[in-house]
Amino acid sequence: MDDLLQEFLTETNESLDLVDAELVKFERDPNNADILGNIFRLVHTIKGTSGFLGLVRLGSVAHAAETLMGRFRDGAPVKPDAVDLVMQSIDRVKGIIHDLETNDGVEGEGDDSDLIGALEEMAEKVLQPDPEPAPAAPEPVAVQAGADADDDLDELERLFRDTPVDPRPAPPAAPASASAPKKAESATPPRAESAPPKSSAAEPSAANPAAVKSPASRPAPGVPARAEAALASREAPAASGDDGAAASRGGPAQSIRVNVDTLEQLMTMVSELVLTRNQLLDLMRRHEESEFKVPLQRLSQVTAELQEAVMKTRMQPIGNAWQKLPRILRDLSRDLGKPIDLQMLGADTELDRQVLEMIKDPLTHMIRNSADHGLETPAERVKAGKREVGTIRLSAYHEGGHIIIEVSDDGRGLNTARIREKAVKNGLVSELEADKLSDAQVHAFIFHAGFSTADAVTSVSGRGVGMDVVRTNIEVIGGSVNVVSRPGQGSTFLIKIPLTLAIVSALIVESGNERFAIPQLAVVELVRVQKGSEHRIERFKDAPVLRLRDKLLPIIYLDQLLGIGSPENVNAGVARDSFVVVMQVGNRAFGIGVDNVLHTEEIVIKPVSSILRHVSMFSGTTILGDGSVIMIIDPNSMAQAMAVSLTSGAAHEEAQKAVASKGGQSMSLIVFRAGSAEPKAVPLSLVTRLEVFDAERIERVTGHDLVQYRGSLMPLVYFDESSRNNGQKERPLLVFTDHGRAIGFVVDEIVDIVDEEFTIEFGSGGPGIVGTAVVRGKATEILDIGHFLPSNFAAITTQRAAAGAERPRLLLVDDSAFFRNMLAPVLGAAGYDVTLCAGVSEAYSHLDAGARFDVVVSDIDMPDVDGFTFVEQLRSNPDTAEWPVVALSGLGTPEAIERGRQAGFTDYIAKFDKAGLLAALDEFTASRNGVVS
Amino acid sequence: MSTQLATLRDDAQIQFVTVRIAGQLFGLPIWAVHDVFVPQRITPVPLAPAEIDGVLNLRGRIVTAVNMRRRLGFPLRDADEVEIAVGVDYLGETYGLLVDEVGEVLTLDKSRLTTKPPNLDPRWSAMTDGVFSLDAELMAVLDVEVVLANIKEEASA
DSSP states (O other), X not given: OOHHHXXXXXXXXXXXXXXXXXXXXXXXXXXXXXXXXXXXXXXXXXXXHHHHHTOHHHHHHHHHHHHHHHHHHTTOOOOHHHHHHHHHHHHHHHHHHHHXXXXXXXXXXXXXHHHHHHHHHHHHHTTSSSOOOOTTSOOGGGGOTTOOHHHHHHHHHHHHHXXXXXXXXXXXXSOOBSOXXXXXXXXXXXXXXXXXXXXXXXXXXXXXXXXXXXXXXXOOOOHHHHHHHHHHOTTSOTTTTHHHHXXXXXXXXXXXXXXXHHHHHHHHHHHHHHHHHHHHHHHHHHOOSOTTHHHHHHHHHHHHHHHHHHHHHHXXXXXXXXXXXXXXXXXXHHHHTOOEEEEXXXXXXXXXXXXXXXXXXXXXXXXXXXIIIISOOHHHHHHTTOOSSEEEEXXXXXXXXXEEEEEEEOSSOOOHHHHXXXXXXXXXXXXXXXXXXXXXXXXXGGGSTTOOOOSSOOSSXXXXXXXXXXXXXXXXXXXXXXXXXXXXXXXXXXEEEEOSSOEEEEEEEEETTEEEEEEGGGEEEEEEEOTTSSOOEEEETTEEEEEETTEEEEEEEHHHHTTOOOHHHHXXXXXXXXXXXXXXXXXXXXXXXXXXXXXXXXXXXXXXXXXXXXXXXXXXXXEOTTSOEEEEEOHHHHHHHHHHHHHHHHHHHHHXXXXXXXXXXXXXXXXXXXXXXXXXXXXXXXXXEEEEEEGGGOEEETTEEEEEETTEEEEEEESSHHHHTOOOSEEEEEEEEETTEEEEEEOSEEEEEEEEEEOEEETOSOTTEEEEEEETTEEEEEEOHHHHSHHHHHHHHHHHHHTTOOOOEEEEEOSOHHHHHHHHHHHHHTTOEEEEESSHHHHHHHHHTTOOXXXXXXXXXXXXXXXXXXXXXXXXXXXXXTSOEEEEESOOOHHHHHHHHHHTOSEEEETTOHHHHHHHHHHHHHHHHHHHO | OOHHHHTSOTTOEEEEEEEEETTEEEEEEGGGEEEEEOOOOOBOOTTSOTTEEEEEEETTEEEEEEXXXXXTTOOOOOTTSOOEEEEEEETTEEEEEEESEEEEEEEEEGGXXXXXXXXXXXXXXXXXXXXXXXXXXXXXXXXXXXXXXXXXXXXXX
């Protein structure tokens, strides 16, 4: 049967159940406009849809009933006989629906003119102010409100046959439908309710509840009359007995609607059951000889089956979301005058039901767009040497825990020039920038709100509310949409949606002492990497790679990517023993280095909470058989991380070149060892003093180390635990001071103080490490000293805050990432709310967005726009003219300082004069605080 | 102030679940709390905000554990100290607020709720709805929504 028809039948059966309930109320309260409105709408829907599906009989019955009810709605008095007639029509509708179900979508033979005639006549009659009992009206006895339902029907049928004015003496088409209005209230399941015919044998019992509910029931007519009625109803299938009922139950009952919450709940309970089962099995393993063994195995199996079945309930083929598309496209094709061939591939790809509902509308939108904008007119196509019939192709497939849906057409492709023009016009991008954008970047603008390049707004599309809505809808469910377009050859939209709740076979791996799940779909193979084994990881420049069958596979270590690597593993570098999970995501192959591969397990993906959603490395969480929660790795994000690490490598080189061209950064560094043998360094300018203490003088108080220093207690911090307990008798330490408070950073050994040019590679280390640099020919880690101080220096922050003021907002503009990284923690610890910018244009993006600052600190020597220009611009804008702006420069010459003052800088401070900077900032913000408090 | 609390009449009685974090007494409106449990096997989430200790399984639901000591800027507890979690719902998701101790449920008149002292740490100020001056000590009323919403904002910023 046509899926559309099937859906209609399911829906109509549902509405009929509702109508039944409503009719009961209507009968009691015929002048209630709300109830009438409800019934009217339901009948109207049936009428509309049956017209659409070409169901003539159904349509005409519904139409006649609708007309009558329309009269009531317009205020005609409702008479019991009319109510009865409406009920009759509903029963007739049910009969036809039943035929449709049993006859595979074909309306049964039958003549409804009697009913329609009666309905029309009634519609006429109710219009007359003082209706006389028309001959067409059934006898009063038949229409007694509150009468026993079954009897009503029997009576009705008899009346129909007997009523002389009946236009044709044809027997009524309505089957002896036992599901009279009354019984909608009875406890039988709704589906059975809509099964029209019931054997007369079943009637007495079925009628009982109804009779109980309607005390006004009059004595039932004799059994013979009923039998007669049943016989007379020609429409009732021959198997109107148990067979028919059973068949009808088995038919539409195949698809019932269940609230998703119910399924969700089922799912949770099954998960619990599985966990309990696993615990039992675990117990059983320890008690081999137990009489529970056999039943437990059975329980285990049933549980597994149950789990599978419940999981299946949520999954539906994507084809369900496509059902209506051919029809829509057919209509579009006619409206637009474009012959279109719709191809659908992968309709059986399954995805979560909820997701499916969510993508229906976006898909329809996109298909409309493709037909309207994408495809050319037949004439244009022929001119372009293409087939006259345009093709729109829909395909769906799984890719690593996601579903990819492609909507492609072979039309003209996106008009890049027009989009560019429009983007500039809409102010999305400046003309200058627009020229620099690649075609792909330009194409992405079509997903912006209010963007349409269609020449004319058609009824189909072109109102500019299309693609941004599509994008929003898809992003709501955690998906993404992209477009690839080639001029003259067509466009392809790629929608990627996660399977939010899906059963996935996953590989459970161990990395950094934690377990993670990797969806097996993306896994190609596993390779064991050991010292001296056939496979080993090598470093190619900095990138770890694995030689695998003549190919170089890039490797990314999971623990390093997630920042949970142990120092030994990090130090061991590529020499560590590991497993490589070879992944294939799209056309990218790469390896994930993990410490161990444990087993595979069927897992249910549960979404992570919204607080964690920005951590893109994980696609969700799952509960393992042993009840523990583990994170599921998102292969796509891994692939992206891999791509980023490659491009950022390239960026590094550029940055290095840029620095080299500027002559590099010269700076004094203090080099020391702490925790491990590798040298570490901090800029000397940050250090107040170097001291050496006897280890015995260090006092441990509630987990914190302190030392008496210049008459007060100075807190001590260490690089790591191993450095804290290294057993040395003498401990050198670097003393940092801030606002008169001193803090000691204890190291193992101070190596040297160097003053040289170097370049820093950022982000290569763990927490607390700004980057690495080659100092005196050795790779040296540059520490972010702020990382080691916060808990101690936070007190300062709190003090400032407690004084009743907000943290002053500070804008720091410096093209050197090193200085930004160096100063940010220092300024943050000093109580400023710091915003970092790598250049003036970035600073303006904050200012334009409405950000306001209490003080600005800017470098002078910057590419593009220098500090002098920046401060002049700030001074010329009334909003920012009064802000204190501090220049920060390596050029400390009097001329430069003078130039700075002229340009409008409030103060001019040498780059390494941290104390001077803080003092100046304090001064400028103190006045503000005074005003505020 | 959380809307639910604000809409209550002044003479309304509010029940608070009291919790202790680093010695300080806090109150959570009872409607915000649906569970109190001992967290077991918290799985850390790499790259997550520092306040998130990890995720755990509470009867088949995934619960995100929030370290309230860290959230409120207290020193972290020692490894051997017990902790207990208060289960709250936020945006349809379940979170476990890790606290040191869960105490009795107090019923207090809303009229006794005093505004926050202006010199309160702004972080705290945002997360509290007000203060009750109890006989023995002060009880800050935690606004669970703000506690959680801010983590999200800070994380995605």
